[in-house]
Amino acid sequence: LTGMSTSQASFPLAGSPFEFKQHGDSGAWFSETLPHMASIADKLCFVKSMYTEAINHGPAVTMMMSGSQIPGRPTAGSWLSYGLGSENKDLPSYVVLTPKVAKGQPLTSRYWGSGFLPSRHDGVRFRPDKNAVLYLNNPDGISRSSRSKTIDHLKELHEYQVSQQSDPVLEGQIEQYEMAFRMQASVPEVSDISGESKATLDLYGEGVTEPGTYAANCLMARRLAERGVPFVQVFHTGWDAHGNCPGNVRDNSKKTDQASVALVKDLESRGLLEDTLVIWGGEFGRTNYCQGKMTKTNFGRDHHPRCFTTWMAGGGVNAGYGHGVTDEYGYNLEQDGVHVHDFHATLMHLLGIDHKRLTYKYQGRYFRLTDVHGHVVKELIA
Numbered sequence: 277l278t279g280m281s282t283s284q285a286s287f288p289l290a291g292s293p294f295e296f297k298q299h300g301d302s303g304a305w306f307s308e309t310l311p312h313m314a315s316i317a318d319k320l321c322f323v324k325s326m327y328t329e330a331i332n333h334g335p336a337v338t339m340m341m342s343g344s345q346i347p348g349r350p351t352a353g354s355w356l357s358y359g360l361g362s363e364n365k366d367l368p369s370y371v372v373l374t375p376k377v378a379k380g381q382p383l384t385s386r387y388w389g390s391g392f393l394p395s396r397h398d399g400v401r402f403r404p405d406k407n408a409v410l411y412l413n414n415p416d417g418i419s420r421s422s423r424s425k426t427i428d429h430l431k432e433l434h435e436y437q438v439s440q441q442s443d444p445v446l447e448g449q450i451e452q453y454e455m456a457f458r459m460q461a462s463v464p465e466v467s468d469i470s471g472e473s474k475a476t477l478d479l480y481g482e483g484v485t486e487p488g489t490y491a492a493n494c495l496m497a498r499r500l501a502e503r504g505v506p507f508v509q510v511f512h513t514g515w516d517a518h519g520n521c522p523g524n525v526r527d528n529s530k531k532t533d534q535a536s537v538a539l540v541k542d543l544e545s546r547g548l549l550e551d552t553l554v555i556w557g558g559e560f561g562r563t564n565y566c567q568g569k570m571t572k573t574n575f576g577r578d579h580h581p582r583c584f585t586t587w588m589a590g591g592g593v594n595a596g597y598g599h600g601v602t603d604e605y606g607y608n609l610e611q612d613g614v615h616v617h618d619f620h621a622t623l624m625h626l627l628g629i630d631h632k633r634l635t636y637k638y639q640g641r642y643f644r645l646t647d648v649h650g651h652v653v654k655e656l657i658a
Contacts, residue, residue: 293522293573302596309529312537319540321593321656325600325613328560328581333381333516336559336581341387343620343645350391350636352620353507355645356627357390357397359634363504366462368400368455370507371500376404376488379514388509392638395448396455399509402496404488408467412460420460427457466499479542481534491535498542501552515558518567519576540589553591553626560584564606583609586619591626594658617650625652 294307300317313320330336335345342349350358353370362369372388388399402408414423434450437443469477469485472495483489490512497508512532517524536556543549561584562577569575583602589595601611614622621631624645631650635642 294525300596302598304596304598307525307529309526310533312533316537316540316589318596319544319589320587321589321595322598323557323586323588323600323614323619323653323656324583324598325602325609325611326557326561326584326586326616326619327609327613328616330560331579331581333559333579334384336579337381337387339616340559342391343617343647347386348389348391349643350393350397350645351386351388351399352623352645353388353399353509354390354393354397355634356507356624356629358393358636359624359629360506360627362506364462365455366458367466367500367503367505368459369505370397370399370509371505372399372401372509372511373493373496374401374404374488374511375490375493375513376486380516381513383511383513387511392643393636394444396451399507402463402467404492406487408463409459412456412463414460423457423460427453462503466503467496469495469499476542480538483531484535490531491538494535494539495542498539498546498548501543501548502546517562517577519574521562521575521577522573543590549590551591553593553623554589555586555623556588557586558584580607582607583613588656592658593626594656597655599653599655612655614653615649617646618653620645621650622653622656626657 292307294309296305296307297314298304299306299314302318304314304317304320304322306314306317328336328339330339330345338347339345341351343352353372357369360369370388374383385399385401388401390397390399400409403410407413414420430453431450434447438447476495477484480491480495482491484491484495486492490510493510493512497510500508512528515524515528540549540554543552543554561580561582563580565577567576567578583600583606599612600609600614602608603610624631624634631644631646631652635644637643
């Protein structure tokens with residue numbers, strides 16, 4: 277949820293114009309804009325003390341996705357693809373779902389790129405369109421059997437080339453050609469939601485049948501997880517409220533609240549939540565003070581990397597637990613800060629990976645998602 281995850285505007289009592297109440301046995305605080313999330317308070321694990329060094333969106337999202345503010349490092353999904361592989365050989369191991377109408381900050385491929393890892397670990401963007409992946413369909417006049425023969429002949433040529441001189445890039449291209457061919461059947465199948473029940477569609481709410489809405493992307497995330505895709509990234513932009521913060525929060529909460537909770541409930545009803553980690557958050561928080569002109573009903577908030585909130589569900593997390601403490605103004609951390617590197621280390625631990633051991637040698641040294649940092653936050657684990 278880029279441009280958002282605001283401790284100051286969504287969760288704690290910090291000068292918000294919205295009414296807040298405690299919910300569940302955990303007593304978690306939610307604003308009136310998030311009624312659906314409030315209903316599953318005891319299923320969520322809150323990290324209320326996230327922090328980062330990045331102060332602008334591009335570096336901050338890059339940091340959250342790859343552990344570095346500098347573009348070019350592999351993103352978390354690519355590391356997990358490299359470390360875990362995939363159960364489904366007909367779909368990519370890392371899929372990215374973006375909004376049909378991206379407001380505010382642009383989304384770029386560096387947020388899901390594989391960096392110096394082999395290109396087969398790149399995130400594959402599913403477009404909010406009837407053709408989810410560009411150029412996947414055969415051109416007019418080219419049959420599937422003809423395309424299959426073309427792929428076979430290309431593979432023979434590539435294998436001959438590799439036998440003369442090993443080339444990891446070329447080997448990766450062979451795998452990508454073969455994956456693209458298999459995706460000609462698998463992508464249309466996973467994109468077809470006509471078999472979903474009315475109850476399921478109603479669960480995700482308004483816009484679920486319209487490709488590219490947040491609701492449709494959450495449903496797609498469940499369908500992909502159901503088919504064994506290990507890592508799915510859902511983006512929702514538009515939270516960058518330097519002005520009209522109350523209206524922005526109302527609008528984006530309405531678009532994301534029900535569908536986010538539907539994803540958790542849907543996974544749970546299908547017996548998938550225990551083995552699926554759902555993460556909801558952004559790249560930094562927003563200031564607890566006003567940016568620009570302030571009135572009784574309107575104001576803005578600036579970027580704030582010192583503290584922000586993320587929640588997790590499923591996947592072995594400590595449900596109903598809130599970690600970390602900020603000062604009374606929600607401006608600085610006071611206890612149990614969780615840096616982005618610590619969050620990545622914990623994420624990988626929950627997925628069965630030691631973040632210190634998953635490495636890749638590049639330009640003479642070994643790299644990892646957490647670089648030389650990060651520790652597992654054990655309190656977040658059930």
